[in-house]
Amino acid sequence: MKIKRALLSVSDKTGIVEFARNLHILGVEIISTGGTMKAIKDAGVPVTYVSEVTGFPEIMDGRVKTLNPYIHGGILAIRDNPAHQTAMMEHGISGIDLVAVNLYPFRQTVAKPDVTLEDAVENIDIGGPAMIRAAAKNFHYVTVIVNPARYEEAIAQLTADGEVAFNNRMALAQEAFSHTAGYDAYISRYLSGQLGQGLFPETVHLVYEKTQNLRYGENPHQAAAFYREQYYSGPGVANAKQLHGKELSYNNIVDVEAAYALAAEFEQPAAAIIKHTNPCGTGIGETLSAAYQQAYQADTVSAYGGIVGLNREVDKATAQLISQIFVEVIIAPGFTQEALAILTQKKNIRLLATELPEPDTARLDAKAISGGILFQQADMTTAPRGAMKVVTKRQPTDAEWKQLLFAWKVVKHVKSNAIVIANDNKTLGVGAGQMNRVGAAGIALAQAGEQSKGAVLASDAFFPFADTVAAAAKAGITAIIQPGGSVNDEDSIKAADEQGIAMIFTGMRHFKH
CATH class of the missing domain: 3.40.50.1380 (Methylglyoxal synthase-like domain)
Known part of the structure; x- marks a missing residue:
């Protein structure tokens, strides 16, 4: 016309x-x-x-x-x-x-x-x-x-x-x-x-705009695309600036979100290395390079091909360490020019920059089901130390408290059932996505090996039985942090007391399905 x-x-x-x-x-x-x-x-x-x-x-x-x-x-x-x-x-x-x-x-x-x-x-x-x-x-x-x-x-x-x-x-x-x-x-x-309808109004209208078509989804036979919330302009993976590397895959983006969220949990320099949305290694340190070294040493085998999340600008020292192995993606608040000069020598590494998120209790997580969708308030909080309760005769030492709080932040980001063993500001063993809690503990303790002696254990949910405490004691764990709330809590407390283990109840669980 x-x-x-x-x-x-x-x-x-x-x-x-x-x-x-x-x-x-x-x-x-x-x-x-x-x-x-x-x-x-x-x-x-x-x-x-x-x-x-x-x-x-x-x-x-x-x-x-x-x-x-x-x-x-x-x-x-x-x-x-x-x-x-x-x-x-x-x-x-x-x-x-x-x-x-x-x-x-x-x-x-x-x-x-x-x-x-x-x-x-x-x-x-x-x-x-x-x-x-x-x-x-x-x-x-x-x-x-x-x-x-x-x-x-x-x-x-x-x-x-x-x-x-x-x-x-x-x-x-x-x-x-x-x-x-x-x-x-x-x-x-x-x-x-x-009208005060809160997070869950009677009708929800989702408005997203396509950022890009992806090569495929979780598997090559699944089509996929990446969408950004239309009016969201804050920090986050969807608005991250890609500074280097080829196009992100579906699995890259999912894992990057996991790395970004875990690294953001910590105030001190922190590094998280993610594989299949679970942290294979997490560490904190006085410097970012020290934190990365902690995370890498936690599981040097699984770190290969991982996604690295960092909560500080990447400097030369950290870039030199990361460049020693193959990683898929690094997400951080930024990169110095020296770091970029080192990392961009690797053709296939993706570098993403975005600021860290502010805790947002109004953010929703969504999960599609056949014919519908589930929404929940995002799990953006953790129980403060003041709300936690020591339930055993033995109090944790100051050093144990530090490691317990570190492990508690990490286990929140591990697929349930989840157990994390930690010491010296790094994870030593991670048991993720198991059908029973003692099974998750067994995997984490086996991975930590002899390092379990004197270490702490974190569980994302309560112990239904005392068997996890028994396994922890046998491996040499000295302190445990868990939500509590089981009808059999007294059995677990008694077992911890018998073994001289200090145990903390947080009153807050962190299931992650």
């Missing part, structure tokens, strides 16, 4: 003047409103005020300006429908062939700390979505543009062919409906918060 007449009305004025100028050069008549019209007119581009088309002024502080048959009739008319053409002639309605509209900045408004409900409501766009939806519905005849990034492409097509191709008009219509759907979803989310 040849474009003869366009309506431009945008809140985001990026590129709109140049777009209008190019439309004018192509002989397109331009209609516009308010601030958009002023910007176009001030640039010397001929433009018709929408009130001249409707014969009615903008009223009610601009709430009503385009909700008019002269506008919507011009957009919605089916060009080859004789009845529609007759109606247009009878009522003096001219067709509108291109609509470039984006919406009031509702999201930006409600993000302000001092925003009032009244301010938020005034930034709910009505005429904009109506025009967008009308134009998108009539994509057989009308081109709709909601994204300023599309202006250049549209002008190129109009210049070359005199029209925007049908498939492109349909693609622009799809983008337009996604735009209004996301806008309404954000308004719904805001109002549910105002």
